[in-house]
Amino acid sequence: MKEQSAELSKKYSLQKYILAIVGITVALIYLLFMGLFGSNIIKYLISLITTNQYLLIALYILVFTIILDVITIPLSFYGGFVLEHIFKLSNQKFLSWVKDELKKFLISLVLLVLLVEIMYIFLRNFPNSWWIFVTIVWIFFSIIMAKLAPVLIFPLFYKSVPIDNKEVKEGLDSLAEGTGINIQGVYKINLSKDTKKANAALAGLGSTRRVLMGDTLLDSYSLAEIKSVFAHELGHHVYHHIWKMLAVGTITGFLGFALCHCVLSKVIATLGYQNVHDIAAFPIICLTLGVLGFILLPIQNAFSRRLERTCDRYAIEKTNDPEAFISTMDKLAEQNLADRNPNRLVELFFYSHPPISKRIEMAKEHWGQVLQYNR
Numbered sequence: 001m002k003e004q005s006a007e008l009s010k011k012y013s014l015q016k017y018i019l020a021i022v023g024i025t026v027a028l029i030y031l032l033f034m035g036l037f038g039s040n041i042i043k044y045l046i047s048l049i050t051t052n053q054y055l056l057i058a059l060y061i062l063v064f065t066i067i068l069d070v071i072t073i074p075l076s077f078y079g080g081f082v083l084e085h086i087f088k089l090s091n092q093k094f095l096s097w098v099k100d101e102l103k104k105f106l107i108s109l110v111l112l113v114l115l116v117e118i119m120y121i122f123l124r125n126f127p128n129s130w131w132i133f134v135t136i137v138w139i140f141f142s143i144i145m146a147k148l149a150p151v152l153i154f155p156l157f158y159k160s161v162p163i164d165n166k167e168v169k170e171g172l173d174s175l176a177e178g179t180g181i182n183i184q185g186v187y188k189i190n191l192s193k194d195t196k197k198a199n200a201a202l203a204g205l206g207s208t209r210r211v212l213m214g215d216t217l218l219d220s221y222s223l224a225e226i227k228s229v230f231a232h233e234l235g236h237h238v239y240h241h242i243w244k245m246l247a248v249g250t251i252t253g254f255l256g257f258a259l260c261h262c263v264l265s266k267v268i269a270t271l272g273y274q275n276v277h278d279i280a281a282f283p284i285i286c287l288t289l290g291v292l293g294f295i296l297l298p299i300q301n302a303f304s305r306r307l308e309r310t311c312d313r314y315a316i317e318k319t320n321d322p323e324a325f326i327s328t329m330d331k332l333a334e335q336n337l338a339d340r341n342p343n344r345l346v347e348l349f350f351y352s353h354p355p356i357s358k359r360i361e362m363a364k365e366h367w368g369q370v371l372q373y374n375r
């Protein structure tokens with residue numbers, strides 16, 4: 001049974017990796033094509049409709065995103081809907097998938113237009129130092145998003161209710177004691193409306209800080225297992241991981257926009273753009289950020305895996321229950337068809353969490369040498 005599911009996980013994961021690589025390649029080709037040929041044409045056509053620079057930017061971003069979305073729809077449909085159904089991981093209806101995709105498209109479009117409009121205000125007014133201002137805007141934007149996403153964005157996709165099971169509530173309450181997380185801030189979200197996969201997460205900042213736990217997890221895991229997942233999420237809270245990830249985002253944002261400035265000033269004339277604040281050069285900015293993001297991906301993932309390991313260790317010590325941790329990992333791998341033992345290169349590029357085999361190995365090392373860690 002286990003071997004069969006391991007084989008299934010391998011097949012499922014392989015398709016996921018291939019889809020991700022194809023997705024990156026398609027986006028890269030699109031940006032290259034736009035940067036070299038298409039962008040100027042689109043800008044010219046829009047400039048026939050309006051000369052207002054704000055409207056021109058908004059329309060350009062609209063067209064730019066629609067074309068990219070149309071090109072990548074087959075990939076997102078296959079990866080997000082067909083594949084999940086083939087592997088019996090999803091119970092989402094087609095219309096509900098379409099509705100979610102439309103919502104995602106609209107939300108990201110509004111945010112992107114807002115950010116790009118602000119970025120071009122600085123590009124127009126400070127052609128040499130715009131990237132410093134834009135990095136500062138980026139930092140504020142990331143903090144505001146981290147703060148507001150749990151109350152503004154998540155509810156558009158999932159319903160969350162405070163945990164009602166008395167036994168679970170009391171169990172989590174005792175774990176949370178002294179950590180600053182209030183049990184009122186632990187929510188059950190209805191993941192099961194779309195997926196059979198289980199998941200949990202820490203989200204929000206300050207007053208919106210909360211632990212979100214899927215009903216797919218709460219309804220089918222033992223109390224000890226639920227506690228071990230919850231303790232892992234508590235670890236993220238106790239060690240300020242959301243702030244640490246925001247700090248990493250700040251550094252990469254700084255590097256990214258500085259690099260964009262260098263690239264833009266070098267290629268503007270060669271590629272036939274008017275100046276640095278020419279919206280037609282927008283694909284060059286995306287391309288630069290995309291390539292840098294890809295290069296930094298292994299470092300970012302390694303950092304994230306390190307944080308996850310810290311939380312695994314915290315969970316085991318806090319609950320003093322490595323057995324429950326291991327059975328949770330086993331269940332999660334089975335339920336989510338996770339590849340327990342990915343290739344090292346795959347781990348570098350795609351794994352923000354350590355592979356299940358390593359998480360279990362770590363827990364086994366703790367077996368017998370777990371210290372009482374209740375305070």
Ligand SMILES: [Zn+2]
Nearest residue numbers: 232236308311
């Ligand atoms: Zn985690």
